[in-house]
Amino acid sequence: MEMLSGAEMVVRSLQDEGIEHIFGYPGGSVLDIYDAIFQSDKIEHYLVRHEQAAVHMADAYSRSTGKVGCVLVTAGPGATNCITGIATAYMDSIPLVVLSGQVPTFWIGDDAFQETDMIGVSRPVVKHSFSCRTAEEIPMAIKKAFYIASTGRPGPVVIELPKDVQNPLNKFPYEYPESVSLRSYNPTLSGHKGQIKRAVAALLSARKPVLYVGGGAIIANASKQVLELAEKLNLPVTNTLMGLGAFPGEHKQFIGMLGMHGNYEANKSMHNADLIFSCGARFDDRVTNNVEKFCPHAKIMHIDIDPTSISKNIHADLPIVGSVEVVLQQMLDLIDETQATNDSESINAWWDQINEWRAKDCLAYKTSETHIKPQQVIQCLYKVTKGDAIVTSDVGQHQMVAAQYYPFKEPRQWINSGGAGTMGFGLPAAMGCKIAFPDRPVVCVTGDGSIQMNIQELSTCMQYNIPLVILLLNNRSLGMVKQWQKMFYGGRQSHSYMDSVPDFVKLSEAYNHIGIKVDKIEELEPALTRAFELKDRVVFVDVAIDPEEHVYPMQIKSGSMEDMYLSKTEKTDA
Amino acid sequence: MRRIIAVLLENESGALSRVVGLFSQRAYNIESLTVSPTNDKTLSRMTITTDVVNHAELEQMMKQLHKLVDVLRVTELTQSAHVERELLLVKVRTVGSEAREEVKRTCDIYRGQIVDITQNLYTIQLTGAGAKLDAFIATMDDASEIVEVVRSGVCGIARGDKALRA
Ligand SMILES: Cc1ncc(C[n+]2csc(CCOP(=O)(O)OP(=O)(O)O)c2C)c(N)n1
Ligand SMILES: [Mg+2]
Numbered sequence: 001m002e003m004l005s006g007a008e009m010v011v012r013s014l015q016d017e018g019i020e021h022i023f024g025y026p027g028g029s030v031l032d033i034y035d036a037i038f039q040s041d042k043i044e045h046y047l048v049r050h051e052q053a054a055v056h057m058a059d060a061y062s063r064s065t066g067k068v069g070c071v072l073v074t075a076g077p078g079a080t081n082c083i084t085g086i087a088t089a090y091m092d093s094i095p096l097v098v099l100s101g102q103v104p105t106f107w108i109g110d111d112a113f114q115e116t117d118m119i120g121v122s123r124p125v126v127k128h129s130f131s132c133r134t135a136e137e138i139p140m141a142i143k144k145a146f147y148i149a150s151t152g153r154p155g156p157v158v159i160e161l162p163k164d165v166q167n168p169l170n171k172f173p174y175e176y177p178e179s180v181s182l183r184s185y186n187p188t189l190s191g192h193k194g195q196i197k198r199a200v201a202a203l204l205s206a207r208k209p210v211l212y213v214g215g216g217a218i219i220a221n222a223s224k225q226v227l228e229l230a231e232k233l234n235l236p237v238t239n240t241l242m243g244l245g246a247f248p249g250e251h252k253q254f255i256g257m258l259g260m261h262g263n264y265e266a267n268k269s270m271h272n273a274d275l276i277f278s279c280g281a282r283f284d285d286r287v288t289n290n291v292e293k294f295c296p297h298a299k300i301m302h303i304d305i306d307p308t309s310i311s312k313n314i315h316a317d318l319p320i321v322g323s324v325e326v327v328l329q330q331m332l333d334l335i336d337e338t339q340a341t342n343d344s345e346s347i348n349a350w351w352d353q354i355n356e357w358r359a360k361d362c363l364a365y366k367t368s369e370t371h372i373k374p375q376q377v378i379q380c381l382y383k384v385t386k387g388d389a390i391v392t393s394d395v396g397q398h399q400m401v402a403a404q405y406y407p408f409k410e411p412r413q414w415i416n417s418g419g420a421g422t423m424g425f426g427l428p429a430a431m432g433c434k435i436a437f438p439d440r441p442v443v444c445v446t447g448d449g450s451i452q453m454n455i456q457e458l459s460t461c462m463q464y465n466i467p468l469v470i471l472l473l474n475n476r477s478l479g480m481v482k483q484w485q486k487m488f489y490g491g492r493q494s495h496s497y498m499d500s501v502p503d504f505v506k507l508s509e510a511y512n513h514i515g516i517k518v519d520k521i522e523e524l525e526p527a528l529t530r531a532f533e534l535k536d537r538v539v540f541v542d543v544a545i546d547p548e549e550h551v552y553p554m555q556i557k558s559g560s561m562e563d564m565y566l567s568k569t570e571k572t573d574a
Numbered sequence: 575m576r577r578i579i580a581v582l583l584e585n586e587s588g589a590l591s592r593v594v595g596l597f598s599q600r601a602y603n604i605e606s607l608t609v610s611p612t613n614d615k616t617l618s619r620m621t622i623t624t625d626v627v628n629h630a631e632l633e634q635m636m637k638q639l640h641k642l643v644d645v646l647r648v649t650e651l652t653q654s655a656h657v658e659r660e661l662l663l664v665k666v667r668t669v670g671s672e673a674r675e676e677v678k679r680t681c682d683i684y685r686g687q688i689v690d691i692t693q694n695l696y697t698i699q700l701t702g703a704g705a706k707l708d709a710f711i712a713t714m715d716d717a718s719e720i721v722e723v724v725r726s727g728v729c730g731i732a733r734g735d736k737a738l739r740a
Contacts, residue, residue, distance in 0.1 A: 119588060124599050128643040129588065148643060183740060184584055184646040308637040311630065 003171035006135030007032035010099065010161065013142040015042045016176035019070050021061060021435055022046070023054035027074025029101025029114065032166040037072075046435065046464060049456040051078050053428035055085020056454070059094050060425075060432035063415045064390060066221065068095040068150050069432070075101040075163075076114030080121060084422060086156045087125040091419025092242060093219060093306075095154035097145045098122075104164035105133055118160050127155030135165050135172050143177045152187030153306035154219060187305060191320040191327035199277075199301055199318055200334050203233065206275035206299075207346035208353075211235045212258065215242030215418065216280015216304060217324045218411040223247065225328035226279060232335065234347050236354055238266040240281050241403055242418040249407025250387075255354060256363075259287040260555050261400045264362035264564060264572075267555065269354050270295055271562035278302040280324040283313040284419075293560035303327045362553050362566060363404055371546035372521050374398060374473045378405035381443065381471060384528040389441040390415065390433045394426035394450030397479035400551045402445040424453030430468045431461060441532055443469040448501050449478045458511040461538045469531045470508075470540045475547040476501055483550045487565075488557075508540035518543040576605070577632055578658060578730045581620040581639055582647040582738050585611050589644040593620065596642065602626075602635055606660075606727030617646070617740060621730045647738050655733035661726040662700045662707045666718040669694065676717045684710045695721065704728065 004012060010033050014022065023046045026034045037045050048054040051073045058069030069089075073079055079100040089096050103112040119129050128148050130141040138161070145157040191199075203209060217226055223246050230237050230253055237247045238258040247254055256263030258270055270276060276298045281287070283302075288294045294314055302309075302316040303324050310319045320327050335341075365375050378401050381389070391406055392415040393399040399416055408414045415433060417425040430444035451472055461468070481496040505515030514537050516527045524543065531539035556563040556571065565571045583589050590609060597604050602624060609620040626632045632650065639648045651658070668674045674696075681688060681698055684706070690697035696718075700710055707725065714720060732738070 120591070123592065123595050131587070182643070185643050306641065308634065308641050312634060315630075 001173035001175060004174040005032070005036075005166065005168040005171050006132075006138055006161070007036045007166035007168055009135060009138040009172070009174055010142070010166070011036040011040050011043060012174060013139045013176055014070065015040065017142065017146050020044060022070045022072055023048060023057045023061075023432070024072035025051050025054060025074065025078055027078050027101065027114070029075040029103060029163045030072060030161070030166070032163070032168050033072065033099070033101075033161070035168065045072070046460065048428070049459050050454065051081035052085045052424065053454050053457045053460070055082045055096065055098065056088065056422075056425050056428035057432035057435070058096055059085060059089045060392060060415050060429035061436050062094050062096060063429075064412050064433040065436045066412070068097055068146055071096065071098040073098070073100050074114070075103060075118070076116045079118040080116055083122060083125065084424075086122055086158070088417050088420040088422040088425060089156045090125040090127070092215060092417065093154050094156070095149040096156040097142070097149055098156060098158045100158060100160055102131070102160045102162040105162045106164065108162065118158060122158045125156070126158050129158040129160070131160040131162075132165050133162070135167075135170065138165070139174065139176050140180070143180050144182070147180045148182075148185065152185070153309075188321045189305075189323045189326050191303070191322040191330055195318065195320045196327065196330045196334060199320060200331050200340070202275060202299060202301060202318060203277060203331070204335075204340055204342045207343065208272060208274040208350045209233075209235050210269050210273040210276050211237045212240070212270065212276050212278045212281050213237060213243045213246045214240040214279065214281025216282075217243055217246040218280075220280060220305070220324040221411070222279065222323075222325035222328055223411045225325055225332060228332055229328055232332070233342050234344065234351070236269055236351070238262070238270065240284070240287060240418070241416065243281060244403060244414045245408035245411045248409055250409070254407075255358070257403055258561070259284075260289070261404065261551050261553065262287075262555075263404075264360050264553055264566065265354055265357035267553070267561045267564060268357045270298075271560055272353070273298045275299050275301065278304070279328065280304060282309040285313070288313060289555045289561050289563070290558050295561060368546060372518070372524065372543060374401045374475075374545045374549055375405050376521065377471065377473055377524065377543050377545060378402050378445070380524050380528055381445070382406050384525065384532060385441055385443070389413075389443050390437060392416065392426050392429040392433060392442070392444045394444070394446040395421045395423045395480075396447040396450060397475070397483065397549070397551050398445055398447045398450075398473040400480075401473070423450040426450060427454050427457050427470065430470070431457060431466050434466050434468050441469070443471055445471050445473065447479060448472060448474045448476060448498060451504075455507070458508065458513060458538065461513065462511045465536065467534070467536050467538055469528075470538070471528075472504060472540065472542045473545050474501065474504075474542050475545050475549070477547055479547070480551070486550070504540055504542040508538070511538075513538035513540055515540045515542065575626050575628070575632070576652070577624055577626055578651040578656070578728060579622045579624065579636060579639070580649050580651055580730055580738050581622065581645060582612075582740065583618050583620060583642070584644040584646070585616055585618040586644060589618065592642050592644060593639065596638055600635075600638060608727040608729055614740070619738070621728055623728045646740055649732070649738055651730045651732055654736070656730055657733060658703050658728050658730040659701050660704055660707055660728050662710065663689075663697060663724045664700070664711065664714060665695055665697045665721040666714055667694050667721050668696060668718045673718060677714070680710070680713050680717055686710065
């Protein structure tokens with residue numbers, strides 16, 4: 001058998017797991033692993049400028065490809081710098097394996113230099129974690145980590161590797177396990193047969209159904225089944241912020257995103273539905289509004305691979321534990337077998353009602369002579385990219401506007417931090433996507449606040465020539481915070497205004513990128529066109545937008561799903 | 575509602591902290607928690623007593639426990655026939671032979687055992703359900719001066735054929 005050191009085992013195990021890209025930052029406790037990486041020609045390592053960015057890159061690499069993202073960092077501050085990234089992935093169920101160094105085993109507990117209990121610090125935001133105390137444990141720990149990260153409800157897994165365990169002088173027999181099984185961990189994939197029957201019966205007899213599709217449908221690669229079911233039964237479909245792209249954004253049965261900044265027709269349909277069929281969506285508080293007033297007429301059906309997500313916030317009348325893809329396929333097979341269908345007359349009547357709500361055109365907005373509106377920017381982006389770009393975003397008003405005005409055609413095209421709402425996600429996320437898809441246009445829609453949370457990654461872009469477009473909706477403020485202060489805090493703008501926004505064009509140029517400033521609406525389309533034509537450069541497009549614009553619709557706090565502000569002056573009558 | 579949850583989990587480092595972390599992270603209440611390896615040394619058996627507001631909370635708690643990668647089985651004991659036991663060690667100070675007699679008598683009534691004696695101190699061992707131990711401590715408090723009390727927390731097992739096994 002081949003003899004390898006612990007450090008070599010780490011690199012070989014990753015290779016044998018099929019890992020091609022890894023994101024990280026070196027330091028004392030992982031130098032042996034970095035030395036082994038130096039000697040490997042199979043793994044491409046990207047050196048970031050801050051470990052948080054490495055995790056976001058690996059995360060978005062995973063979101064855009066469906067593969068597991070992989071990170072390597074040193075002990076102590078290297079490891080703790082990853083926590084925000086790990087928490088971000090955890091909240092959105094993204095599979096990651098994060099390898100962190102640790103002080104030698106014989107120093108653990110002695111407050112040695114750069115000793116941090118990474119297993120303890122990361123515990124609330126990981127799916128699982130391993131600490132390797134001998135080199136021989138490494139291959140199995142890595143095998144298990146990838147297996148756990150990517151199966152069931154995916155999530156991040158941390159592996160801690162003490163320095164002595166990596167020692168290049170000590171060699172051990174190496175063999176990468178072919179498979180792994182854990183007696184304590186067996187995720188359920190297919191749905192209970194009886195529940196499938198009941199679910200089909202309930203769906204077919206519903207008169208006002210809504211298909212409520214979340215990020216779980218994307219993770220499970222269930223878009224095909226969602227589309228087939230929706231079209232077969234003529235069901236209205238709404239997506240969560242995390243589910244955008246799971247159902248085609250321009251499909252006539254798509255009624256828009258739902259929730260806090262959801263479409264009028266989507267929220268109205270939910271509230272008035274008689275059946276809500278959740279496919280991989282978890283009734284998040286950003287969707288339900290006040291749970292006491294949530295969808296009073298609806299029977300709730302819920303497919304989720306994670307049993308804890310079912311009946312956590314909203315009681316499910318018909319729970320089905322399983323993968324969205326497998327369960328929907330089971331339902332489709334049963335529908336085909338029985339040739340059963342729903343009552344098209346009542347469904348048509350339901351559509352008449354929905355179309356009335358649609359006619360309100362809740363996303364219409366007023367343009368202005370003096371200011372560029374953020375909605376115009378996203379619509380222009382859609383036009384220039386023909387709707388084909390991978391769009392990552394940061395967190396704030398610009399994120400909501402991107403979600404509302406860029407109808408995503410396919411899953412894994414919209415990459416955002418939905419569960420954690422992590423500002424600073426957008427730029428490294430775009431880099432991770434571009435590395436995964438070098439031939440596709442990738443754009444990061446960002447805000448003047450968010451971009452500055454990981455702006456140092458412009459340097460990483462320079463080093464590896466990762467060409468992408470950064471589209472900054474610059475409102476010279478923490479817009480989303482300001483919107484809340486305007487609406488709920490008597491307009492007191494406590495620390496939401498940024499007095500010193502840098503010159504982003506000069507900043508981009510300092511990193512040898514191209515910066516374009518846009519102040520007038522007529523400059524917008526030419527600027528974006530040029531940005532996407534410059535295929536081998538990072539182009540930073542800084543668009544001055546109307547700082548007073550708010551995001552609407554917006555649900556009214558403590559109300560039901562259908563209670564919404566529709567503009568600064570209009571709200572639904574509750 | 576007081577509930578007793580029995581958990582079978584991998585006997586691995588970190589497993590206990592994940593369970594305890596889960597309870598504090600989700601603001602669940604722990605009244606007592608006991609854990610020890612089973613006859614199969616690769617497994618640990620844990621008994622958790624908790625106070626839940628309703629059935630939904632209990633169900634969510636059990637699902638969350640089960641979701642932990644190390645956890646093999648989770649069951650709730652109080653909803654069917656079960657045995658629960660707790661071990662009490664109590665050290666009391668007595669002065670005078672009358673008081674000593676009183677302590678000895680109470681101890682016999684409760685079927686406790688005196689496991690250590692010094693000139694003025696008795697250490698008594700008693701097992702039973704929590705309420706019995708509470709009553710014993712109250713009685714002892716009258717009969718003597720309690721110096722220290724240590725309780726193991728509840729261990730529980732289902733009666734009859736039911737078993738929690740890998
Ligand atoms: C790391 C982090 N800190 C704080 C927040 C709270 N927060 C949410 S949106 C927002 C403002 C974002 O400003 P900007 O990036 O300029 O976007 P805009 O809303 O102006 O489009 C803030 C501070 C957050 N989501 N993430
Ligand atoms: Mg801003």
